[in-house]
Every structure is written in C-alpha cells, then in structure tokens.
Amino acid sequence: xxxxxxxxxxxxxxxxxxxxxxxxxxxxxxxxxxxxxxxxxxxxxxxxxxxxxxxxxxxxxxxxxxxxxxxxxxxxxxxxxxxxxxxxxxxxxxxxxxxxxxxxxxxxxxxxxxxxxxxxxxxxxxxxxxxxxxxxxxxxxxxxxxxxxxxxxxxxxxxxxxxxxxxxxxxxxxxxxxxxxxxxxxxxxxxxxxxxxxxxxxxxxxxxxxxxxxxxxxxxxxxxxxxxxxxxxxxxxxxxxxxx
Numbered sequence: 413x414x415x416x417x418x419x420x421x422x423x424x425x426x427x428x429x430x431x432x433x434x435x436x437x438x439x440x441x442x443x444x445x446x447x448x449x450x451x452x453x454x455x456x457x458x459x460x461x462x463x464x465x466x467x468x469x470x471x472x473x474x475x476x477x478x479x480x481x482x483x484x485x486x487x488x489x490x491x492x493x494x495x496x497x498x499x500x501x502x503x504x505x506x507x508x509x510x511x512x513x514x515x516x517x518x519x520x521x522x523x524x525x526x527x528x529x530x531x532x533x534x535x536x537x538x539x540x541x542x543x544x545x546x547x548x549x550x551x552x553x554x555x556x557x558x559x560x561x562x563x564x565x566x567x568x569x570x571x572x573x574x575x576x577x578x579x580x581x582x583x584x585x586x587x588x589x590x591x592x593x594x595x596x597x598x599x600x601x602x603x604x605x606x607x608x609x610x611x612x613x614x615x616x617x618x619x620x621x622x623x624x625x626x627x628x629x630x631x632x633x634x635x636x637x638x639x640x641x642x643x644x645x646x647x648x649x650x651x652x653x654x655x656x
Contacts, residue, residue: 418462420563424573425460425467428581433457436588452476453595456526457584466534467580468505471587473595475509475525480602486525489602493527496594501586505532529591533583539575547571 433446436457441449447456458470473493475486490509497504510528548571550556558570 416563420561420573421462421467421576422460424561424577425462425469425580428577429457429460429469429584432581432584432588450592451596452479452599453592455588455591457588460580463532466532467538467576468530468532469580469584470528470530471584471591472510472526472528473591475527476595476599477525479599485602489598490525490527492598492601493591493594496597497527497529497591500590500594502531502533502583504529506530529587531583531587533580535576538579539572543575544568544571547575 433448436448436455437446439448443449443454445456447454449455453476454474456470456472458472460467460469462468475489477486477489480486480489487509494507497507507527507529510526511523512526513523547556547558548567551558551567551571558567558574561570561573564570564573
C-alpha cells in the first residue's frame with residue numbers, strides 16, 4: 413500500500429466491512445474482537461486487503477464441537493458447510509478448516525476449529541463503467557449526493573469508491589447470511605448424527621469388578637448355651653438329705 417490510491421481503497425474496503433460487523437453485533441450477540449454469535453456459532457469477518465487480482469477478505473465460523481460427543485466429526489462438519497458455501501452465489505476463492513488458539517488469560521488457552529472461506533472480488537465485479545456513469549449523472553442533476561472521501565476531489569473518483577463500498581457491503585452481507593444458513597443446516601444434521609455415533613473415548617481398562625464387600629467369615633451357628641452345671645452335691649449334703 414505504498415501509493416495513495418491503495419491507501420484509499422484499503423480504507424474504503426474496511427469501512428464497508430466495519431459497517432457490516434457493527435450491524436451484525438447489534439443484530440446478534442456480540443463477542444470479543446468484533447465477532448458475533450448466532451445460533452450456537454461464532455462468526456468473524458476478517459480484514460479486507462488488496463491483492464494482485466483484486467480485493468480479498470475472509471469470513472469464518474466456529475465448528476461447534478461441543479455438540480459432538482465424538483470429536484472426529486469436526487472434519488465431516490467442515491465438509492458439509494464447505495459444500496454448501498461452494499454453491500453460494502459467490503464461490504470462495506479458498507476454503508479450509510483452520511485451528512485457532514486464543515488466549516483467555518495468562519494461564520488458559522482455548523483451541524477451536526473453524527471453517528474459513530476466503531473471497532476474491534475483481535474490480536469488474538464491484539463496479540463497471542456503466543455503474544459509475546449512472547452515479548455521475550445522478551449527482552450532476554441533484555438526485556444523489558456522494559459523501560466526502562479524504563484524498564479524492566473528483567465526482568468520478570468518489571463514484572468509484574462509493575460503488576465499490578456498496579458492492580462489498582452487499583456481497584459480504586449475503587455471504588454472512590448464507591454462512592448462517594449453512595451452519596444451521598449442518599448443526600441439525602451432525603447434532604443428530606452425534607447422538608447415534610459412539611464417542612471415541614480413550615480405551616478404558618477392562619472394568620474391574622467392584623471389589624465385593626469383604627465377606628465376613630461365616631459365623632458358626634451359635635451353639636446353644638450348655639446348661640449350667642450345678643455344682644455336684646457333696647456326699648455330706650446328700651446324706652443329710654436322706655436323713656430328713
């Protein structure tokens with residue numbers, strides 16, 4: 413971005429994406445770093461940049477692995493969302509499953525898998541000469557007013573930036589909406605699949621039988637108490653008894 417044109421285009425691209433991020437955070441639940449949360453999924457709209465072939469930006473969504481008892485479903489979930497987004501009105505320039513580690517605090521890291529779609533828009537997809545001519549005519553006859561853009565003084569230059577910004581905002585809005593629908597569809601399918609798929613748990617040691625409660629030694633049947641032996645009568649006593 414060494415020249416003024418690139419700086420103006422870069423600012424214009426990201427003004428449009430910032431506008432969309434702010435709207436999504438107001439419409440849905442906002443999260444840190446300008447992300448937003450919709451139906452159990454966190455979404456993020458990346459920073460726009462200028463490439464040799466046009467304008468690029470990314471949209472990503474977290475894979476909701478907390479819904480899956482079997483973590484091995486993450487790649488399959490990714491493919492499901494990817495296949496839906498490939499059929500969207502704008503095919504991604506690239507789609508990948510990306511592992512992102514975020515720091516929650518000094519002692520805790522959070523690791524998540526994301527579906528990331530990279531989009532490339534060539535200039536002719538964002539504005540055409542006919543588009544610019546219509547805007548210039550509308551401004552000339554007073555039907556339209558263009559916002560001030562630092563660094564640009566001509567009506568034609570302002571028309572280009574204005575049209576490009578509106579095109580990026582409109583396209584990114586449609587792609588976010590399609591991303592949300594793709595995830596809604598995938599999460600329904602894979603949450604149900606997860607219920608039917610046994611979890612890949614670590615191999616458990618063969619369940620050892622619960623140690624049987626120590627069997628107390630069988631008590632020998634209580635012996636009937638032997639009748640108390642009366643002291644043997646002394647001969648003297650017996651003789652005395654006879655005399656009576």
